[in-house]
Amino acid sequence: MTILGDAAARKDEERQQVQDAINRLRDNKAERSSGARTVVALADESGIPRQRLYEHHGDLVNEFKVTVGCGPVTPNVEALRGQLVQAQKHNQELVAENAQLRGKIKTLCAVITELTHETSGANVVVSMPRKYPRR
Numbered sequence: 001m002t003i004l005g006d007a008a009a010r011k012d013e014e015r016q017q018v019q020d021a022i023n024r025l026r027d028n029k030a031e032r033s034s035g036a037r038t039v040v041a042l043a044d045e046s047g048i049p050r051q052r053l054y055e056h057h058g059d060l061v062n063e064f065k066v067t068v069g070c071g072p073v074t075p076n077v078e079a080l081r082g083q084l085v086q087a088q089k090h091n092q093e094l095v096a097e098n099a100q101l102r103g104k105i106k107t108l109c110a111v112i113t114e115l116t117h118e119t120s121g122a123n124v125v126v127s128m129p130r131k132y133p134r135r
Contacts, residue, residue, distance in 0.1 A: 014057065018053065018064075021046035025064075032047065
């Protein structure tokens with residue numbers, strides 16, 4: 001086997017060890033650790049150093065934190081999550097409204113310019129430069 005093949009096989013084996021450790025900790029059947037639902041316990045249970053877990057198996061660590069590491073959700077956390085969802089929805093509505101209003105402003109500016117040209121003939125209105133550029 002090549003060096004790259006060995007490394008890939010080792011990584012696959014480590015991923016399986018981490019998955020097995022996650023399952024044991026989730027089921028409260030720890031074999032090599034205290035059974036706590038922490039990343040330290042996950043590292044002990046899987047036999048893989050914690051630094052390597054973070055560097056090479058970050059997705060599994062995140063999965064562990066989501067499924068096992070959080071524990072029960074308190075009412076305060078659930079309320080904050082609800083507020084966050086509402087705030088994100090409101091933010092999206094404001095972004096859409098802002099885009100719509102900017103479009104209306106452009107249209108109205110064009111109408112004003114056209115009407116100014118029609119009524120004054122030679123008088124041309126040039127808008128003042130903005131103090132702050134648009135974002």
